[in-house]
Amino acid sequence: MGRDTFFLTTAIDYVNNVPHLGTAYEKIAADAIARFRRLRGEDTFFLMGNDEHSTNVEKEAVARGMDPQKYCDMMAETFQEIWRKLDISYDGFIRTTDDRHVRGVQKLFAEIHRQGDIYPGAYEGRYCVSCEAFYTEKDLVDGRCPSHNTEAKWISEKNHFFRLSKYRDRLLRHIEEHPEFIVPAIRRNEILNVVKSGLEDVSVSRSSFRWGIPLPVDTSQTIYVWFDALINYISAMGYADGDARFSKYWPAALHIIGKDITRFHCVLWPAMLMSAGIELPKTVLGHGFVSFKGEKMSKSLGNIVNPLDVADKFGPDPLRYFLLREVPLDRDGDFSWELFIERYNADLANDLGNLVSRTVAMIVRYNGGLVEDLLSDDERTGELKSVAESSIRDYSAAMDEYKIDEAVQSTWKLIRRANQFIEETAPWQLAKEQSKREQLLSALNALLESIRIISVLLLPVMPGKSAQIWKSICLSGSPDAQRLGSLGWSGSVVEAGRKVAQVEPLFPRIST
Ligand SMILES: [Zn+2]
Helix, strand or coil, X not given: CCCCEEEEEECCEECCCCCCHHHHHHHHHHHHHHHHHHHCCCEEEEEEEEECCXXXXXXXXXXXXXXXXHHHHHHHHHHHHHHHHCXXXXXXXXXXXXXXXXXXXXXXXXXXXXXXXXXXXXXXXXXXXXXXXXXXXXXXXXXECCCCXXXXXXXXXXXXXXXXXXXXXXXXXXXXXXXXXXXXXXXHHHHHHHHHCCCCCEECEECCCCCCCEECCEEEEEEXXXXXXXXXXXXXXXXXXXXXXXXXXXXXXXXXXXXXXXXXXXXXXXXXXXXXXXXXXXXXXXXXXXXECCCCCCHHHXXXXXXXXXXXXXCCHHHHHHHHHHCCCCCCEEECHHHXXXXXXXXXXXXXXXXXXXXXXXXXXXXXXXXXXXXXXCHHHHHHHHHHHHHHHHHHHHHHCCCHHHHHHHHHHHHHHHHHHHHHHCHHHXXXXXXXXXXXXXXXXXXXXXXXXXXXXXXXXXXXXXXXHHHHCCCCCCHHXXXXXXXXXXCHHHCCCCECCCCCCCCCCCCC
């Protein structure tokens, strides 16, 4: 990882189903982090992708009478269409059937094999086909998978094993010496307990499945889907071909994954990298889940059932806002239509939407839309300025720690302060007296200056609305060309001949 690069990844998704709300939440959160890093001027690479070598995927293809590869091609289109709809700004998309990935897996396997860390053996044990994971008896509930509540099948076959046990001590030391390696703390403690209680070698091949990457040392077997999938993080960056991109961006700054797959990412993956002599990622973040109980939607939203479809009606930003504001990455959360509409109307339509439309409307009404170079430093303006500056600071600090919900709240602190500023300065009163002309123009400019800062802070969470707000206050350039380091209370008002015109409401209220 270069000093100014930031490589972040999400989990790659099984394609036996279309993305659901929880999958979308992960991508939206990762996207907000990627956009924040770019806003900071860091050379960011944001990777996503699909996990295609799963028996669940093969089964789904067969059930539809499709060739697995053709089915995966179709699903890759479907997934990326959804990600575009949600405005996810990924820089790379890896599929585990891509040539570069297959070559990457073979190369890493060969490295690990050369270290003497792969050996043949017999595997017997319980296996959940849906999880594609082995279970020990103590992890099962009455012989059933704790996640799927289906019977974990007894598997007995000749496999190849990875010497995971050999890396136990090194891994333990790494986790202890690098508190930032696994976040949040609850996940870190879980993994510490797993590693402390001892690690067993793991089977990394299957003799019974054909849909997968052939095992280089025994082509009658395929590579275990998890061993295969984890390698996407380096294969996508050209690991197999010694690409400059790989040396530039690796190690990853951040793997964002669901809390249910932290063991693979915090135990198996680092041990694989240690064996091959590759640096470990800096941070693995295991986020919580978003549940949606599928309750009846509000009448006002028509026939929208799936929360993801709310993007068709309102664009992606209100959903992005809701999820990032409502569900911190380190916790589980709920989506409900009631709460969604409440937040939309209160935070977006009232607080943010009104701030922008009132400000623009007053400039149109009291000065023909013209923005004049005038910004005084009276006490009230000074106070607004200081809230703006502390919001920028708090926002950056929170985003740095992946506390997106707190960053959003810092932004809203400024939005609410600006609305309060309107009430306190009462421009409609100032407009009545010619002697208060300067005071009036300065107050309106102070509001514009707040809105300019707000639109930049909103960019990671609501990229579309951020650009729309920027445009509605008639600034040249765009918010994504701004840099957080130089964002401050300054002279945006001096752009000569700047004139604003009445705007469409940003967030038309949802009637309830
Ligand atoms: Zn399972």
